[in-house]
Amino acid sequence: MIAAVLSLTLLGAVLGLILGVAARKFAVATDPLIGAIEALMPGSNCGQCGMPGCAGAARAIAAREAAVTCCPPGGKGLAAALAAKLGITLDLTAVIDEGPKLAEVREEICIGCCRCLKVCPTDAIVGAAKQIHNVIREACTGCGNCVERCPTEAVTMKPVPVTLQHWVWPKPSLAPACGAVAELD
Amino acid sequence: MAKATDTTMTEYLVLLISTALVNNVVLVRFLGLCPFMGVSKRVDSALGMGLATGFVIVLAAAVSWILEHWLLAPLGLGYLRIMSFILVIAAVVQFTELVVRKMAPDLYQMLGIYLPLIATNCAVLGLPLINVQEKHSFVTTVVYDFGSALGFTLALVMFAGLRERLARAAVPAAFNGAPIAFVLASLMSLAFMGFSGLNFK
Numbered sequence: 001m002i003a004a005v006l007s008l009t010l011l012g013a014v015l016g017l018i019l020g021v022a023a024r025k026f027a028v029a030t031d032p033l034i035g036a037i038e039a040l041m042p043g044s045n046c047g048q049c050g051m052p053g054c055a056g057a058a059r060a061i062a063a064r065e066a067a068v069t070c071c072p073p074g075g076k077g078l079a080a081a082l083a084a085k086l087g088i089t090l091d092l093t094a095v096i097d098e099g100p101k102l103a104e105v106r107e108e109i110c111i112g113c114c115r116c117l118k119v120c121p122t123d124a125i126v127g128a129a130k131q132i133h134n135v136i137r138e139a140c141t142g143c144g145n146c147v148e149r150c151p152t153e154a155v156t157m158k159p160v161p162v163t164l165q166h167w168v169w170p171k172p173s174l175a176p177a178c179g180a181v182a183e184l185d
Numbered sequence: 186m187a188k189a190t191d192t193t194m195t196e197y198l199v200l201l202i203s204t205a206l207v208n209n210v211v212l213v214r215f216l217g218l219c220p221f222m223g224v225s226k227r228v229d230s231a232l233g234m235g236l237a238t239g240f241v242i243v244l245a246a247a248v249s250w251i252l253e254h255w256l257l258a259p260l261g262l263g264y265l266r267i268m269s270f271i272l273v274i275a276a277v278v279q280f281t282e283l284v285v286r287k288m289a290p291d292l293y294q295m296l297g298i299y300l301p302l303i304a305t306n307c308a309v310l311g312l313p314l315i316n317v318q319e320k321h322s323f324v325t326t327v328v329y330d331f332g333s334a335l336g337f338t339l340a341l342v343m344f345a346g347l348r349e350r351l352a353r354a355a356v357p358a359a360f361n362g363a364p365i366a367f368v369l370a371s372l373m374s375l376a377f378m379g380f381s382g383l384n385f386k
Contacts, residue, residue: 003262004260004262007257007260007262008265008269008272011256011269011272012272015273018276018280019276019283023283026283026284026286027287028290
């Protein structure tokens with residue numbers, strides 16, 4: 001028993017040591033900017049930007065090959081954050097951002113064809129053949145792939161419904177007389 | 186003396202050919218089918234995968250042999266064999282991943298998820314276990330596994346070449362994609378069965 005425990009411990013320790021040394025020796029210097037950008041991205045790999053996942057998009061943005069506005073699910077917030085990260089001045093008025101939206105299935109016209117389930121990158125749609133489908137809101141990333149796929153237009157993008165769990169006090173509207181506005185301008 | 190070396194050399198050569206062709210690890214033993222199907226769409230990535238897997242096979246088998254004969258057998262820990270072999274394989278795969286990432290970033294991109302998946306390749310675990318079962322010596326182990334790695338690479342590259350041609354062929358819709366690849370694999374397997382007629386004696 002003790003021999004088994006000791007030998008496995010020894011084995012693990014030796015292999016761990018070798019791997020640790022190898023990781024130092026073969027370390028690849030990656031651009032820290034790419035990692036930082038990837039951390040900002042939604043991470044759902046929906047592919048709406050036309051690049052292979054969020055990691056690919058982060059590489060393209062870091063190399064200035066893609067615009068910071070290329071991520072539809074990220075919206076205005078992400079574009080602003082990326083512009084700040086890269087030190088770009090960006091005119092955000094052109095970016096249409098209607099706030100986060102989630103997919104919703106209109107149950108009265110869903111025919112249960114299962115096509116939307118197959119294109120969902122996060123498996124957020126539940127359903128089976130000839131059964132009405134539904135969206136798990138916690139898993140939906142709002143990529144909108146399912147909207148185009150639905151043959152009956154039963155899937156639509158709806159603004160995130162306000163529930164008790166995530167309702168926040170709305171920001172006070174900025175009055176022109178307020179001192180803070182002068183600073184913002 | 187010279188004659189004795191000669192006979193052992195011939196033996197090892199026969200062993201090499203018989204593991205690479207007659208007992209081909211993929212097409213005759215049906216081990217390691219995951220990368221065989223997964224990374225066989227392009228010849229260059231298939232070659233890279235074959236070499237990476239071959240490296241892991243030989244290294245893991247050599248380390249497993251040392252482990253079996255110096256640690257597990259003397260202490261009577263045969264029941265820990267699979268567990269400790271998998272530990273060694275996982276470490277070797279991790280090491281290979283580090284090296285490939287440093288030395289060949291393009292290959293690293295191309296192999297993607299299949300590179301860490303070498304750890305779960307049944308050929309990599311199967312060969313050390315066969316070595317233990319057949320009580321191979323250390324040199325036999327290395328030759329046996331080198332032959333198997335060679336056979337694996339050969340099968341993978343040949344299959345990838347055929348699949349590259351297949352991509353341009355008119356395949357009936359029902360067979361398109363994976364089904365025709367499996368049909369092709371079984372035909373290749375049948376062809377490799379022909380090597381069992383090789384007689385070295």
